[in-house]
Amino acid sequence: MPPRKPSSPRPPAAPAHKKPVVVSAEAKEGLGWLHTAKFLTSSSKIHQLPQGDMPEIAFVGRSNAGKSSAINTLAQQRQLAFASKTPGRTQLINLFTLGLREAPQAFLADLPGYGYAAVARGKKLVWQKVMADYLEVRRALFGVVLMVDSRHGFTPLDIQLMDFIAQRVKTGEVKLLVLLTKADKLTRSESKAATDAASAVLADYATETSDIGITLFSSLRRIGVEDVAEQLLAWKKAMPERVHFEIPPMPEGEGVDESGDEVSDDESDEEG
Numbered sequence: 001m002p003p004r005k006p007s008s009p010r011p012p013a014a015p016a017h018k019k020p021v022v023v024s025a026e027a028k029e030g031l032g033w034l035h036t037a038k039f040l041t042s043s044s045k046i047h048q049l050p051q052g053d054m055p056e057i058a059f060v061g062r063s064n065a066g067k068s069s070a071i072n073t074l075a076q077q078r079q080l081a082f083a084s085k086t087p088g089r090t091q092l093i094n095l096f097t098l099g100l101r102e103a104p105q106a107f108l109a110d111l112p113g114y115g116y117a118a119v120a121r122g123k124k125l126v127w128q129k130v131m132a133d134y135l136e137v138r139r140a141l142f143g144v145v146l147m148v149d150s151r152h153g154f155t156p157l158d159i160q161l162m163d164f165i166a167q168r169v170k171t172g173e174v175k176l177l178v179l180l181t182k183a184d185k186l187t188r189s190e191s192k193a194a195t196d197a198a199s200a201v202l203a204d205y206a207t208e209t210s211d212i213g214i215t216l217f218s219s220l221r222r223i224g225v226e227d228v229a230e231q232l233l234a235w236k237k238a239m240p241e242r243v244h245f246e247i248p249p250m251p252e253g254e255g256v257d258e259s260g261d262e263v264s265d266d267e268s269d270e271e272g
């Protein structure tokens, strides 16, 4: 008897942009807002970022957790985050405007990925410094979107990052949304287990004033995209009106590597 062709548990994914999507009005509005994202500037030096009180949403996560894909998917722009993922830019903070570039409503910050097994200790220390400085200096930080690979759960560096922001999360000053990424790789029961495990970790940070969300997410299969769009729209609506900010001119030599670092993109586990 010929061997049976193994049945595919999931059909091959259609490109996300070709899928018909039914979305709520809120999700639609949120996606429309996120679609306005435009690259503003990038720097490895926190003090060179535009100063002011523009509310900021920071995307953070371990390298390879799916952060660039998530930003591109949410903004419905193929190259938004990948454009800044060229070699040498790993330690850069990339800033995007939301709303009109000249009169934005918020900044979206794409923070350096962390935690490659291969990354040297020195680079980890650099990351920790960048992160600590960022959270210290960017007082208008409104929310953090943390990408956690749904198959791995929180890593020690994720917890370290959580601890950097714990105080401001507990008071509700900084809102937190955890995306359990690549959820397309999990079965239903694995998804539940991943959500339960992550919720247990987040319980340590939850208070009466905190605003912490968690959602299964997949850029590939568009899982959770509308939920995240709704959530980020709710953040937008809760944001204070910015009073003072400076928009720098488009930097000259955009794309220049300031840090001299190399991207170690050696952990490709992709995916489909």
Ligand code: GDP
Pocket (backbone or CB within 6 Å): 061, 062, 063, 064, 065, 066, 067, 068, 069, 070, 113, 181, 182, 183, 184, 185, 217, 218, 219, 220, 221, 268, 269, 270, 271, 272
């Ligand atoms: P980053 O380093 O956190 O910015 O991660 P990337 O967005 O570059 O993604 C890292 C790897 O994970 C790439 O090989 C992506 O193709 C893959 N990936 C990202 N999002 C998904 C997803 O939703 N599902 C699956 N299966 N793979 C994904």
